[in-house]
Amino acid sequence: MIEGFLVALGISSSVVVRLVGDLFVAEIAMIVTFPFVLAFSIRRLQRPYLIRLFVLLGLWFLAQVLSDAYNHTVWLDRMRGMAGIIVFTTEIAFLAMVVAENERRKTIFITAFAIGSVVLTRYQPNVAAIGLEGADAWKWSYSFGVTILALLASSLLAARGRQVFALLLLIGVSAIDLLMNSRSAFLMLLVSTVLAFPIIPDQIGRFGLLPQRNNLFRVAMVVVLALAAGWSANQLLRLVTRSGLISEEAQEKNESEAQAGNLLLGGRPEVFIGLHAVMDSPVLGHGSWARDMKYTEMQYDLMQEYGINGDLTDTEADTRGLIPSHSHIIGAWVYAGLFGAIFWGYVIWLLTNAIVIVAVRRPPMAPVYSWLLVGFFWNILFSPFGSTSRIFEAFILIAIVDLLKLRVPADRTLRGKASWHRVPITRPSLAGGHVG
Secondary structure (H helix, E strand, O other): HHHHHHHHHHOOOEEEEEOOEEEEEEHHHHHHHHHHHHHHHHHHHOOOOHHHHHHHHHHHHHHHHHHHHHHOOHHHHHHHHHHHHHHHHHHHOOOOOHHHOOHHHHHHHHHHHHHHHHHHHHOOOOOHOOOOOOOHHHHEEEHHHHHHHHHHHHHHHHOOOOOOHHHHHHHHHHHHHHHHHOHHHHHHHHHHHHHHOOOOOEOOOOOEOOOOOOHHHHHHHHHHHHHHHHHHHHHHHHHHHHHHOOHHHHHHHHHHHHHHOOOOOOOOHHHHHHHHHHHHHOOOOOOOEEEEEEHHHHHHHHHHOOOOOOOOEEEEEHHHEEOOOOOHHHHHHHHHHHHHHHHHHHHHHHHHHHHHHHHHHOOOOHHHHHHHHHHHHHHHHOOOOOOHHHHHHHHHHHHHHHHHHHOOOOOOOOOOOOOOOOOOOOOOOHHHHEEE
């Protein structure tokens, strides 16, 4: 019964209805059934990491209320700001009670989520994807779900010892992202693939390459591999742009945005404007859905400085003066002040630990988890919070809390006081049970 409900939740996560703001059918179902689940499973919320998350979510919510009162935010925007935090908190708690420490249920939910994303986007595309075809349709509609399904298949292949086929499958999807100019998707999949597979083996024959008992060295190798993969992604994007393997429109876009210094970040000037808004009100923020045309004008000026095409009139009409940020952490800081940023800063800390665990220990479903974590890290820094990201990132937070159980007993992942032992990839259990 629960697993059937998870299938329905995953598929309906892409079906949106408009109430106070955009809500998804899965979110409504979670809110309605939450009291019943809470009555039977409240003890599952009494885990240290979850308790800290809920405390910080509460502080974020209170900071948002205070910021809205201080900035005299209109009531509709206040309701939207508070509702977003409340719904996100409810989703984290619901999934913690239903899928935590159960790999079978996690796999069912994420598979249904991916299928729903691919199938339903044809009938109810997001605003950015309406009327798009070809490369744009792949980027805005199909890439996300197809990548998840490919990662699930790759994890199954790797679990059966067919690592080469598992790796080739992900390389194939990465190549499609590259040729479709889906830049952030290409970056995330390339980095996560490098971290999930043994690019540097423990040993060749009898010659050991990586010491078994040197935690700091292994963590350093994870950092080096991630940075090398990110640099390689940027260089490959420049190569396909110069070689004419992508459309002329994509070439022009890449060339103009590369003038900002980095092709992967050149298309996100909102982040820098958001930081400027943060500095203008670092403690209390600007209130929910804060609007100020001066920041829109600053964004336009920055784009012109770097040679990025844009129309100020169209931007003002589209955004209605909404302060740009294009980032979870900066957006929360702009809207709610310091405590919004503190919540996401804590999540980044948990994410960093979880990424190290996946890269070093290589648990079952390592390709899936690596991609989820790398993508979440990118989104916190460079993507807006909301829409389908709420429910999906609530799921990732539960996966992170479970992954942290794989840490050495001393709970010192990044302190270098305990040793790591790589866990071989085994076939993912379909019978439920605990992680690890």
